[in-house]
Amino acid sequence: MKMCKVLGNIVATIKTKSHHGLKLMVVQSVDERGEPYSDPFIAVDCAQAGVGDIVLVVEEGGSAREVMKRPEGAVDAVIVGIIDDLNK
Amino acid sequence: MKMCKVLGNIVATIKTKSHHGLKLMVVQSVDERGEPYSDPFIAVDCAQAGVGDIVLVVEEGGSAREVMKRPEGAVDAVIVGIIDDLNK
């Protein structure tokens, strides 16, 4: 799993049936100081996240499908929670 | 999932049966400003994408097979939609 910051959401058309009705967010990984690293990617939001939130993202297909209760879904990254604090 | 730009399509021969009839596109990831990053890879087109389009790509095998309705298919990346807009 990764800590990510929500950068925005995307609007897409001509999507396959498997992607109808999903809220798609652009997220970027952040390190333990909240600094961004790596490149942005797209995750389905299951945690009512907003732009600027630091979130917990699951990036494995089988897990993502389980979170969404769509075993047949074509999703490989899901926002499962909002991170409040990091204790070192 | 990733936001990618379509760079072109490839022509291949001597393909295994699992890859007959697929439209194979060369895509490259782009960031939230549409700038390319990372290296190009190959995705099956399920969204009637054209060269230059910004597309949504699923990169996990189980999900890709589900999108294509080919549980036995040997595909690990699929274009599932065309991205119209990014709201920040």
Next chain:
Amino acid sequence: MKMCKVLGNIVATIKTKSHHGLKLMVVQSVDERGEPYSDPFIAVDCAQAGVGDIVLVVEEGGSAREVMKRPEGAVDAVIVGIIDDLNK
């Protein structure tokens, strides 16, 4: 699998049901000399690890679910042991 150092633990809310009750740690990969490399990520702790420990992390979803005895769980990284020594 990877050798990682435990950096801290996170507190998150609005988690999906699949993540209730899990102890989530921030870990960073280390090389054979214990030097950190790569970026930090989040793993579920199944080995009573503490901050500063060098741990063994499984990073594949199917394996992670098996370790946790949650076949339906949405977890893609698990701390399975604490590394005591490296023989070269």
Next chain:
Amino acid sequence: MKMCKVLGNIVATIKTKSHHGLKLMVVQSVDERGEPYSDPFIAVDCAQAGVGDIVLVVEEGGSAREVMKRPEGAVDAVIVGIIDDLNK
């Protein structure tokens, strides 16, 4: 999937039963201009590829096993075709 150039083939011994009789090639990813990038890896050849060929490689385990008709096989990368041309 990736476009790769075939660099050579390897000879290995003491292999597990799952790897008996496989033709193992060293391949390296190339970009849309045929320029190599990333580091070389090993793929099973299912397309009668030769050294110097530009090939199509599937890199996901479930897909690789399907191509090879070995559901129980321990293979995570397979050459499935030879790329003749790239249209931009």
Next chain:
Amino acid sequence: MKMCKVLGNIVATIKTKSHHGLKLMVVQSVDERGEPYSDPFIAVDCAQAGVGDIVLVVEEGGSAREVMKRPEGAVDAVIVGIIDDLNK
């Protein structure tokens, strides 16, 4: 799959039951000239490999579990052979 050099082996405690009795090696990827690249990681040894050997490593969970004949095992990287030669 990857060509890797064996750097050493690790000793770990408080491991989950799924990791009891496994021989865990620190390996690092090498290119076609035997030069190391990328960062070291941990693989289970199924090929009686020794420190300094160049080995063939499977890195996908489903494949790794099959090699080990532990469908329920939590392993994502396995040494399946020792590489003797590379023909270019």
